Amino acid sequence: MPDSLNLINVSRHFGNTKAVDNVSLDIPPGQFVGVIGRSGAGKSTMLRLINRLIDPTEGEIRYGDRVVTQLKGKALRDWRRDCAMIFQQFNLVDRLDVLTNVLIGRLAERGFVSSMLMRFTDEERTMAIQALDRLDLVPQTLQRAGTLSGGQQQRVAIAKALVQQPRIMLADEPIASLDPANATLVMDGLRAINREDGITVLVNLHTLDTARAYCDRIVAMRDGRVMFDGSPCQLTNDVVRDIYGTEGLQEFNEAATSTQKVAVMA
Numbered sequence: 043m044p045d046s047l048n049l050i051n052v053s054r055h056f057g058n059t060k061a062v063d064n065v066s067l068d069i070p071p072g073q074f075v076g077v078i079g080r081s082g083a084g085k086s087t088m089l090r091l092i093n094r095l096i097d098p099t100e101g102e103i104r105y106g107d108r109v110v111t112q113l114k115g116k117a118l119r120d121w122r123r124d125c126a127m128i129f130q131q132f133n134l135v136d137r138l139d140v141l142t143n144v145l146i147g148r149l150a151e152r153g154f155v156s157s158m159l160m161r162f163t164d165e166e167r168t169m170a171i172q173a174l175d176r177l178d179l180v181p182q183t184l185q186r187a188g189t190l191s192g193g194q195q196q197r198v199a200i201a202k203a204l205v206q207q208p209r210i211m212l213a214d215e216p217i218a219s220l221d222p223a224n225a226t227l228v229m230d231g232l233r234a235i236n237r238e239d240g241i242t243v244l245v246n247l248h249t250l251d252t253a254r255a256y257c258d259r260i261v262a263m264r265d266g267r268v269m270f271d272g273s274p275c276q277l278t279n280d281v282v283r284d285i286y287g288t289e290g291l292q293e294f295n296e297a298a299t300s301t302q303k304v305a306v307m308a
């Protein structure tokens with residue numbers, strides 16, 4: 043039985059900055075959640091707290107019976123495997139081929155020695171190729187990762203996350219540096235694994251149109267706080283104006299111009 047992810051009064055301060063300020067969220071399994079907000083709103087910090095890349099100043103994160111914020115050692119490694127993360131900058135090893143990059147996603151499962159030797163079983167290779175196939179990347183299997191387009195690299199990163207067999211996928215602005223066509227392919231890839239595998243997806247996005255086109259639920263942050271939490275149709279322009287002011291709406295619309303085709307093509 044898949045579990046819900048719960049953030050309970052979570053805060054993270056950096057000096058005087060309240061990057062995340064008393065956030066509570068209940069995310070049921072299999073939901074596709076978009077997190078939006080202006081630069082500095084706290085979106086990345088929230089994802090990093092969930093993955094335990096950083097610890098909260100206050101509050102608790104739970105996943106079913108697990109108190110994520112208290113996990114240590116193997117239990118923490120298991121959590122990081124269950125909760126895969128992809129980043130704007132792909133985090134691949136450029137000089138290694140695509141298949142090896144994907145197989146690196148399996149290292150979370152292994153002991154130190156086999157990790158160092160990068161030995162993988164036939165079963166793992168099959169799993170990696172199946173993941174690449176789902177993201178339409180089989181022709182690139184033996185190509186060096188550094189020679190791929192940005193969109194292809196991000197899809198390799200998703201395949202690498204998939205072979206971890208996660209329950210949650212956290213994506214920190216995965217399309218921020220991509221052109222509209224590649225952004226569409228990446229968002230389609232995330233949606234496919236969400237719908238087909240039931241993996242919960244939390245994705246930070248800069249633009250409203252993409253969030254509206256793909257997400258079941260949108261969480262809007264400002265100054266570390268959740269200012270809106272609802273369905274895309276509830277996030278009308280009037281609500282956005284209320285939350286961000288006219289200036290904020292204009293900023294979103296300008297950012298959206300570059301990715302409008304993403305929403306249209308979705």
Ligand SMILES: Nc1ncnc2c1ncn2[C@@H]1O[C@H](COP(=O)(O)OP(=O)(O)OP(=O)(O)O)[C@@H](O)[C@H]1O
Nearest residue numbers: 056059060061079080081082083084085086087088
């Ligand atoms: N390691 C850190 N040290 C100090 N301040 C930090 C640190 N990480 C984040 N902050 C601050 O916390 C606030 C929230 O930052 P965060 O990166 O979470 O925002 P964001 O919404 O993801 O922004 P962007 O869209 O630009 O990535 C900002 O004021 C940022 O400067």
